[in-house]
Amino acid sequence: MKTKNISFSTALMMLLLPVIISCQKVVDLKLKDASGQLVVEANVDNNNTSIVKLSQNVAFTSTNTYPPVSGATVTISDQSGKSYTLSEGIAGNYSSGQLQGISLNTYNLTVQTGGKTYTARSTMPPAIALDTITAKNDEFNNGKDRKEISVSYFDPAGIKNQYLFLMYVNGVQVNGIFVYNDDLTDGKHVTAQLRQDDIDVYPGDVVKVEMQCIDKANYTYWFTLEQQQQQGPGGGVTPSNPPSNLSNNALGYFSAHATQTKTIVVK
Template sequence: MTTGKLIYKPAFNAIIAVSATIFLTSCEKVIDLNLNSSEKRYVVEGIITDQTGARVTLSQTKDFDEDNSLAGVSGATVEMSEAGGAVTTLTESSPGIYTAPGMNGTSGKTYSLSVRVNGQTFTAVSTMPQLVNFDTLYVTDEFLFGENRRTANTEYQDPPGRGQYYRFVQYINGKKEPTIFYQSDEYTDGNYVNNKLFYFPEDDDNEDQKIKTGDQLRIDMFCIDANVYKYWFSLDRSATGESGQATPANPVTNLKGGALGYFSAQTTQTKTITVP
């Protein structure tokens, strides 16, 4: 059990609508938070793309006071297969990392994942969408919160018919940014889409973490299925509990058997530019 201390400073409201018998004073109250250890759960992150190489990361959750390094789990049996096709067993290339370098997927096909470890079995199914071409990547200046910010713009032609889902990952000078970018065609069905990837670094005062002239900007675009979109949407909206959107909770998963994480059969495209 870990105990943390939170200093709570109540704000003083200038409008007092109660009787004079109530006195408001400035104070500090120490609140003890009992952060109990929780039962470990397995975390599965499985990906197969339309390019060569399938990969599964198997790890376990950690308690609040533990470091944030990957707790890779070795010794699992990890298998992937196309519906009606042969089963491929992934090889453990490093602790908790299982790969099939020669395996690749095809748009429109459905793929299954099976992970067996310590008497438990986790399964998932994902269908690889049709590829939507990543047409253009460029940068614009956007005036946000009192200052100009360089912002990546992605453009693509969404096909007619609802049901396309996208995820984007941003790299600045080779460093992957943690911001979660996702998009559906709920309001853009059949349109030519300009999708601005609004980005606010963890240290907003650090200019080196912002997009600037001369940076190498890379964007990966993934076409994902509906269940994987729900995972990223819920991870962004509810798992963090930020902005008053929801109580913190585990994201929605397409895995069965009690593991956290996701399995995604997805198309992938990459564009890189030097920021002008």
Template sequence: MKVIFNCIALFIMVFLNSCEDKIDLKLDSVADKYVIVADLHNANPSQMIVISRAVDFSNNSASNPVIGADVVVKNITSGRSYQFVDRSNGDYVMDRMTLREGNTYALTVQMPDGSLFESTCTMPAYVPVDSIGLVRKKTFDEEYIYASLSFLDPPAKENYYKYKLKLNNEDFKFSDVFSDKFNDGLFVEHEIANEDNDIKEGDEIQILRQCIAKDVYTYWSNIKGQNPGSAAPSNPISNISNGALGYFSVSSAQYYDLKVLQTKKL
């Protein structure tokens, strides 16, 4: 991997860690629906699925964790099944689970009330990053720092990318999603930042880059396109059956660490 020398000091490290997607949205009327967040990826040896019951966006109560569900993920390609362990707090975990690119996985969740929810996802191959760095750009009178990842997009194949970013001691948060609809087979640069665009010199950044399935891209693209000023934003399109909110994703992924010491002005 080559490094773009647009910063004087840049630390890059492949880092294995655990993180989960935090979905903080005002949704259209959810009528106490189930929310299943299953973001599995091969950058972690352990996996976690979070299940709760949502409350209507007009209700100030927090969502309620679901305890006692039966959660199984099956590798349809190999035939092996994984029974996730209930932690009695809405988290369902599998301490060690090998995920393989190109394999198809099926999620089955049976709730304590007998409701059944299912989904399938094929794990895409990881698209290697050629270079990573930091850039500073000026928009109107404000300057912003972005992490920049460059790579060759595989030709004649649909590819979808998702990024989460952790700044200093904060939690990982969704940053952005991209498709190769308009740059298939080209050399691509993705510039990402945290939601407040307030990365500054001295910050430590950790990025989780995931190659995701098309329906997972659609889900997060819906979230990205939400209008914060809408009185009742529509619910993102889930790939889980039976009207559940949330999503099921099995992705190939890689962590990258950067430290912002000094950046080159463009």
């Protein structure tokens, strides 16, 4: 199948379903030609942010506009049974300022639209501290003063952890997907390079990094997208929609994650 772009916060190179929304986090999605399928981009975090974006996939040959899905009933409930109904603001965007996620709690998403019900579940992992963001000379800078960004954190021992990083340069989110687990770094201090060739970073630029602690299902989702992105258009492998934790053949994801950000001015 061919792919088609959808707007959701930056531009991704390969077949991409959404990146996490936090206020105005957006990623350019590329989906298989599955016209009419519901696309769900749903997030709960520990900073009192609950945002769900609903849209509808269109055929590859259609205009690059994915119609928002309005008038849906969107609820998120916690493991105690307390339920929050999200309100629609901008067409297709549903939010609640009352639900603050708590680590180790499980959250259930229910979307009712078009006579169908879609559900998903996600458990928020413990928050892990993002220690530092650093900038060093890019080893492939070809004589330019271009910088490369790295992050460091300590991975707790004996606990399975998965991480997703979002990076912004002067307020613009880069296209790269940066996802890690601790299969080889359990209990260690980790330094990870956020390699990307979308936006050059130079001294004086403001770089913000968001670190999300995500569950295993969302790690699988983002890791699949990362692998397809790295293969590029000539990778020789037919892209496919990544595995989703949503029911009823919906596209996208539901992520309950602990998050934090740090910002530096590059020197």
